[in-house]
Amino acid sequence: MNSLTSWLIALIFLSLTAITPRAQAPEEKSSAPLKAIALLHPTEGNKISGMVTFTEVADGVQVHAEITGLTPGKHGFHVHEFGDCSASDASSAGAHFNPTNQPHAGPDADARHVGDMGNIEADASGMGKLDYLDHNMSLANDEQSIIGRSVVVHAKADDLKSQPAGDSAARVACGVIGRTKNQ
Numbered sequence: 001m002n003s004l005t006s007w008l009i010a011l012i013f014l015s016l017t018a019i020t021p022r023a024q025a026p027e028e029k030s031s032a033p034l035k036a037i038a039l040l041h042p043t044e045g046n047k048i049s050g051m052v053t054f055t056e057v058a059d060g061v062q063v064h065a066e067i068t069g070l071t072p073g074k075h076g077f078h079v080h081e082f083g084d085c086s087a088s089d090a091s092s093a094g095a096h097f098n099p100t101n102q103p104h105a106g107p108d109a110d111a112r113h114v115g116d117m118g119n120i121e122a123d124a125s126g127m128g129k130l131d132y133l134d135h136n137m138s139l140a141n142d143e144q145s146i147i148g149r150s151v152v153v154h155a156k157a158d159d160l161k162s163q164p165a166g167d168s169a170a171r172v173a174c175g176v177i178g179r180t181k182n183q
């Protein structure tokens with residue numbers, strides 16, 4: 001073999017090894033808990049904003065919400081079926097998230113929509129905070145996962161019993177639920 005042929009064979013070999021994927025060590029699974037967030041934006045004519053965080057823990061999902069611009073009092077607070085807040089009245093978010101076909105109820109009821117989070121109560125300044133552990137929702141890839149859905153805040157209190165949605169009136173804020181960066 002002459003030196004030109006040897007050189008061409010070496011060049012072809014190097015170019016093939018450069019484009020051939022190399023075996024990589026398997027990616028380690030993070031031991032960090034699953035987390036998600038929804039940034040709330042007002043519907044038309046409202047001035048509400050806030051953030052809801054979801055953290056998966058051993059026995060459920062820890063929900064933490066801080067919302068400003070609300071009227072004082074209780075406001076219905078739910079996960080809705082679609083991650084779409086594009087309509088001016090948030091109707092694009094659909095109905096309450098209910099993959100198990102249960103009746104509407106409060107967050108502590110045995111039979112309820114997965115998305116039933118009850119009410120968030122605003123103080124005289126319009127600030128609402130909520131912290132609770134939800135045993136029905138999930139952040140994993142399963143039927144009860146809320147990832148890609150939306151959080152909706154309503155104008156009135158959820159009565160926790162009227163069907164199908166608690167009679168909590170207009171939607172005043174909406175935010176899509178997405179995984180946080182550390183996922």
